[in-house]
Amino acid sequence: xxxxxxxxxxxxxxxxxxxxxxxxxxxxxxxxxxxxxxxxxxxxxxxxxxxxxxxxxxxxxxxxxxxxxxxxxxxxxxxxxxxxxxxxxxxxxxxxxxxxxxxxxxxxxxxxxxxxxxxxxxxxxxxxxxxxxxxxxxxxxxxxxxxxxxxxxxxxxxxxxxxxxxxxxxxxxxxxxxxxxxxxxxxxxxxxxxxxxxxxxxxxxxxxxxxxxxxxxxxxxxxxxxxxxxxxxxxxxxxxxxxxxxxxxxxxxxxxxxxxxxxxxxxxxxxxxxxxxxxxxxxxxxxxxxxxxxxxxxxxxxxxxxxxxxxxxxxxxxxx
Numbered sequence: 001x002x003x004x005x006x007x008x009x010x011x012x013x014x015x016x017x018x019x020x021x022x023x024x025x026x027x028x029x030x031x032x033x034x035x036x037x038x039x040x041x042x043x044x045x046x047x048x049x050x051x052x053x054x055x056x057x058x059x060x061x062x063x064x065x066x067x068x069x070x071x072x073x074x075x076x077x078x079x080x081x082x083x084x085x086x087x088x089x090x091x092x093x094x095x096x097x098x099x100x101x102x103x104x105x106x107x108x109x110x111x112x113x114x115x116x117x118x119x120x121x122x123x124x125x126x127x128x129x130x131x132x133x134x135x136x137x138x139x140x141x142x143x144x145x146x147x148x149x150x151x152x153x154x155x156x157x158x159x160x161x162x163x164x165x166x167x168x169x170x171x172x173x174x175x176x177x178x179x180x181x182x183x184x185x186x187x188x189x190x191x192x193x194x195x196x197x198x199x200x201x202x203x204x205x206x207x208x209x210x211x212x213x214x215x216x217x218x219x220x221x222x223x224x225x226x227x228x229x230x231x232x233x234x235x236x237x238x239x240x241x242x243x244x245x246x247x248x249x250x251x252x253x254x255x256x257x258x259x260x261x262x263x264x265x266x267x268x269x270x271x272x273x274x275x276x277x278x279x280x281x282x283x284x285x286x287x288x289x290x291x292x293x294x295x296x297x298x299x300x301x302x303x304x305x306x307x308x309x310x311x312x313x314x315x316x317x318x319x320x
């Protein structure tokens with residue numbers, strides 16, 4: 001008979017097809033790695049949102065939300081992009097931590113933030129403001145939040161804090177609160193130290209918040225955390241925060257393009273709220289939540305895919 005391929009011919013064809021599919025998959029993987037490592041991690045993006053949460057008649061406030069710079073001294077493109085954010089002329093800066101990514105990272109932070117000197121600001125720490133990054137197995141993030149690495153070296157947190165407070169004029173909010181006057185409005189702000197390391201103490205905020213309430217009504221109440229764990233966000237809502245701000249998640253850092261959810265968040269926040277603006281609901285009360293995907297990455301995981309590095313500009317306007 002003719003026209004019927006032999007079994008050996010079919011086997012050979014199948015083998016060739018499998019090789020072709022494998023080569024195609026490999027090429028896609030290589031292409032994705034080249035994009036994520038060589039291109040997308042430099043595609044710095046400003047996300048902008050308008051939120052009607054101020055009292056009637058108030059002037060608008062422009063809030064610049066910075067997070068997770070993970071700065072290393074050689075990252076000049078990142079430093080220059082952050083430095084240009086001062087041109088936005090924000091009224092308030094909220095920094096949700098993990099500024100340092102290297103023992104010498106403060107030099108880059110100094111350059112990047114210099115233009116924000118004198119702009120009112122608040123900040124909290126992430127663990128990478130205290131300890132240097134260390135190599136991690138990225139697959140472990142699929143099993144739950146990462147654990148502390150015992151071999152991580154200490155960073156000069158004191159020097160970072162002196163720069164942020166004494167030179168820039170910002171207020172630290174690690175398990176405490178402060179009140180600022182911003183563009184003629186009273187802003188009550190409170191925050192916690194890194195909840196990912198369980199350094200958060202929301203109970204310590206209760207008397208601080210009582211003092212703020214006793215001093216009279218604020219035009220805006222902010223709750224600030226590095227890691228957006230549910231327990232912290234719930235506590236912030238209970239303390240009447242009008243706006244919640246967080247970082248830490250890197251937006252998942254590697255995402256399926258156009259997917260509304262992250263693959264991982266490195267905390268217990270729902271994956272569809274691991275990046276961007278959403279609403280946090282607790283105890284019958286709702287508050288807008290902005291989780292920044294952050295500007296940087298660990299020097300041991302220099303990749304972004306489907307998740308560009310970012311800062312946020314939140315324009316707060318009066319309730320209609």
